[in-house]
Amino acid sequence: xxxxxxxxxxxxxxxxxxxxxxxxxxxxxxxxxxxxxxxxxxxxxxxxxxxxxxxxxxxxxxxxxxxxxxxxxxxxxxxxxxxxxxxxxxxxxxxxxxxxxxxxxxxxxxxxxxxxxxxxxxxxxxxxxxxxxxxxxxxxxxxxxxxxxxxxxxxxxxxxxxxxxxxxxxxxxxxxxxxxxxxxxxxxxxxxxxxx
Amino acid sequence: xxxxxxxxxxxxxxxxxxxxxxxxxxxxxxxxxxxxxxxxxxxxx
Numbered sequence: 596x597x598x599x600x601x602x603x604x605x606x607x608x609x610x611x612x613x614x615x616x617x618x619x620x621x622x623x624x625x626x627x628x629x630x631x632x633x634x635x636x637x638x639x640x641x642x643x644x645x646x647x648x649x650x651x652x653x654x655x656x657x658x659x660x661x662x663x664x665x666x667x668x669x670x671x672x673x674x675x676x677x678x679x680x681x682x683x684x685x686x687x688x689x690x691x692x693x694x695x696x697x698x699x700x701x702x703x704x705x706x707x708x709x710x711x712x713x714x715x716x717x718x719x720x721x722x723x724x725x726x727x728x729x730x731x732x733x734x735x736x737x738x739x740x741x742x743x744x745x746x747x748x749x750x751x752x753x754x755x756x757x758x759x760x761x762x763x764x765x766x767x768x769x770x771x772x773x774x775x776x777x778x779x780x781x782x783x784x785x786x787x788x789x790x791x
Numbered sequence: 792x793x794x795x796x797x798x799x800x801x802x803x804x805x806x807x808x809x810x811x812x813x814x815x816x817x818x819x820x821x822x823x824x825x826x827x828x829x830x831x832x833x834x835x836x
Contacts, residue, residue, distance in 0.1 A: 606822065621822045623822070624824075624827045625825075625827065627826045633827055636825075643816060691824060692823070692825070692826060693823050693824055
């Protein structure tokens with residue numbers, strides 16, 4: 596499993612196994628209930644191309660490489676569902692998690708989301724879990740204005756203007772992706788033990 | 792105004808239009824992280 600920021604995935608070309616360059620990644624779409632990436636919206640290739648009506652489900656991806664997202668053929672692109680568009684009004688600024696404020700359960704603002712960290716099975720077939728946020732820290736974290744990483748629980752609800760996280764994430768703040776995977780595991784283990 | 796004055800105005804207008812078009816296009820293409828109410832997989836036939 597490999598950790599990466601969603602900004603690293605955005606704008607990667609979508610290429611078929613026969614070498615056809617069909618589109619590029621626009622938005623990363625993740626499920627409000629499961630904390631995993633369900634797919635991507637796409638934009639066309641070329642300077643003047645706009646957003647496409649077709650989207651790409653995570654299950655249709657054969658490999659997520661460093662330079663391209665690989666799919667079997669053009670049939671992997673499916674029409675983007677209506678609820679995907681309507682959901683844009685349900686979280687953060689215009690449905691975009693980026694820029695939303697992160698609040699703990701006890702009402703402390705930790706910062707605003709700058710990026711989302713996902714755990715990817717690069718060979719395809721596995722899940723793409725949302726494991727953390729990269730946030731621009733508020734004064735409560737003691738590193739105001741700096742970008743830090745906070746882990747997320749296995750499952751979480753994402754809706755409304757604010758993103759809620761357990762207060763204990765403040766003990767597991769990281770500064771870079773190296774070692775952040777271990778912090779996520781420790782955080783989730785601690786969360787699991789306190790829920791029992 | 793001389794002909795080259797009009798030419799300059801025309802070229803300046805073209806540059807402004809191109810810059811605006813590129814800015815709008817780059818904004819349309821800029822991605823984000825959005826939340827779906829239902830996973831797309833569930834709607835596959």
